[in-house]
Amino acid sequence: VYPKLFAGSRYAQRMPIGSDSIIRNFNPDAIRRFYKDWYRPNLMAVVVVGDITPDAALALIKKHFSGLVNPVNERKREFVAVPQYSSSEGLVVTDREATSYVVKINYPVKPETVTRTAGDYRNNMVTRLMISLLNQRLQEQTQQSNPPFVAAGSNYGNFIRGYENFSVFAAVGTGDIRRGLEAAMTEIERVKQHGFTAPELDRAKKSLINMMMRLYNNRDKTESELFAEEFLRNFLSHETIPGIEKEYGLYNEMVPGITLDEINRVAREIMADSNRLVYVTGPESGTVKIPQPADLLAAMRSTENM
Numbered sequence: 370v371y372p373k374l375f376a377g378s379r380y381a382q383r384m385p386i387g388s389d390s391i392i393r394n395f396n397p398d399a400i401r402r403f404y405k406d407w408y409r410p411n412l413m414a415v416v417v418v419g420d421i422t423p424d425a426a427l428a429l430i431k432k433h434f435s436g437l438v439n440p441v442n443e444r445k446r447e448f449v450a451v452p453q454y455s456s457s458e459g460l461v462v463t464d465r466e467a468t469s470y471v472v473k474i475n476y477p478v479k480p481e482t483v484t485r486t487a488g489d490y491r492n493n494m495v496t497r498l499m500i501s502l503l504n505q506r507l508q509e510q511t512q513q514s515n516p517p518f519v520a521a522g523s524n525y526g527n528f529i530r531g532y533e534n535f536s537v538f539a540a541v542g543t544g545d546i547r548r549g550l551e552a553a554m555t556e557i558e559r560v561k562q563h564g565f566t567a568p569e570l571d572r573a574k575k576s577l578i579n580m581m582m583r584l585y586n587n588r589d590k591t592e593s594e595l596f597a598e599e600f601l602r603n604f605l606s607h608e609t610i611p612g613i614e615k616e617y618g619l620y621n622e623m624v625p626g627i628t629l630d631e632i633n634r635v636a637r638e639i640m641a642d643s644n645r646l647v648y649v650t651g652p653e654s655g656t657v658k659i660p661q662p663a664d665l666l667a668a669m670r671s672t673e674n675m
Contacts, residue, residue, distance in 0.1 A: 373460050373646055374475060377452040380529065406444045410437050416600045418593040451532050453477035453644065457669070459662030460648035469542045470651030470659075472550045474669070476642045478532040484609045491623045494577075496639070498624075499632050500525055501573050502565045506556050507539075517552035518544070525639055527606055535639045546649055547660050547668050554672040561640050564633035574624050585617040645669070 375381040386392075415434060417426040454477045484490055500523055507521040518539040528534040537557065541549035591613075602608040611619070647665045651657075660668070 370460065370462055370648055370650070373458060373648070375451060375529070376454070379449045380451065405440060407446075409439050409443065410434070411439050411443075412446065413437075414604045416597050416604075418596045418600070420593075448531055449529075451478050451529060453479075453642075454646060455644065457643065457645050457647070457666055459665035460646065461659060461662055461665075462648060462650045463653040463659070464650070465653045467650065467652045469540065470544075470546050470549075470649060470657060471538060471540045472546060472553070472647065472649050472665075473536060473538045474550075474554070475646040475648075476535040476639070477644055478528050478534045481527065481531055481533045481606070483607050487619070490609065490619060491627075494620070494623055495627055495631050495635050496525055498570070498573050498577065498627060499565075499636050499639070501577070502569050502632065503556070503560060503636070505569070505573070506560075507537075507553065510552060510556070517541070518549040521549075521553055530606070535642075543655065543657050546651075546657065547664060550647065550665060550668045551672055554669050557640055558672050560633075560636050564636065565629065567629055570627075570629050570632060574627070578620060578624055581617050581620045585613055588613045 371384065372381045415430050417430070482489065482492075484493060503523045507523065510516055511518065511520060519542045521537070521539040523535070523537045525535045526533050528536075537553050539549040539553040599608070599610050603610050647669055649659065649665065651659070
């Protein structure tokens with residue numbers, strides 16, 4: 370999937386674990402050079418969370434890491450540019466070890482918006498509410514007597530370093546792949562054309578506030594691992610970490626004022642792109658009819674003309 374998912378960028382040719390030929394025949398000096406080039410202090414961070422005093426943690430960090438120094442002539446770190454899709458494309462990828470089929474629709478990437486202000490934070494809330502509304506609708510379809518998929522969901526957020534995008538998936542198990550895709554795309558088209566309703570938004574707001582209230586009320590029971598993961602996201606992708614007390618206050622202040630017009634406008638903007646990558650992953654063979662890439666594109670187009 371990666372060559373199509375990251376088409377036009379270096380990520381399309383660079384698999385994270387490397388190629389078989391490199392792993393089997395690498396030059397040890399090349400591995401050492403790579404380590405010295407990139408595993409250096411000015412590209413690293415140490416996160417310590419737990420039952421330890423700051424002084425004790427600092428002493429351990431100095432003990433184990435003070436010997437590291439940056440290279441004299443360090444290699445420049447270059448970030449990879451990822452272009453938007455120039456057209457829509459379908460893809461089918463099968464694997465003999467897979468057990469069920471999943472359809473995914475990937476929308477073009479956009480430069481990631483870094484949250485710096487309270488206004489940025491509020492914009493994130495609007496998007497988060499919109500995604501929760503769409504996911505609720507997709508979830509409701511799984512409760513039918515003959516559902517088109519066993520699970521489905523959408524997401525808007527970090528895609529690859531520096532970029533974000535909108536995506537939708539539908540897990541059809543061993544069911545009708547095309548039917549699952551058409552059902553998910555139909556829901557997207559309904560949102561684009563008609564938006565959400567006021568009662569849906571009211572329920573989503575209450576649910577969001579209640580979730581934050583539970584987190585706030587249980588703030589002294591938060592596992593250290595969750596704090597560490599939050600610090601890690603801040604270091605890697607600049608996610609804000611104002612703390613649960615501040616966030617709870619912001620949610621109570623901002624969520625009630627979010628309007629249905631804002632939600633529907635964001636939905637239309639996010640779902641507007643016509644160039645998408647739609648792909649199926651699943652078993653190599655079985656009783657399920659696997660559509661061809663052209664069939665996947667046709668299924669998407671058929672819902673847009675509803």
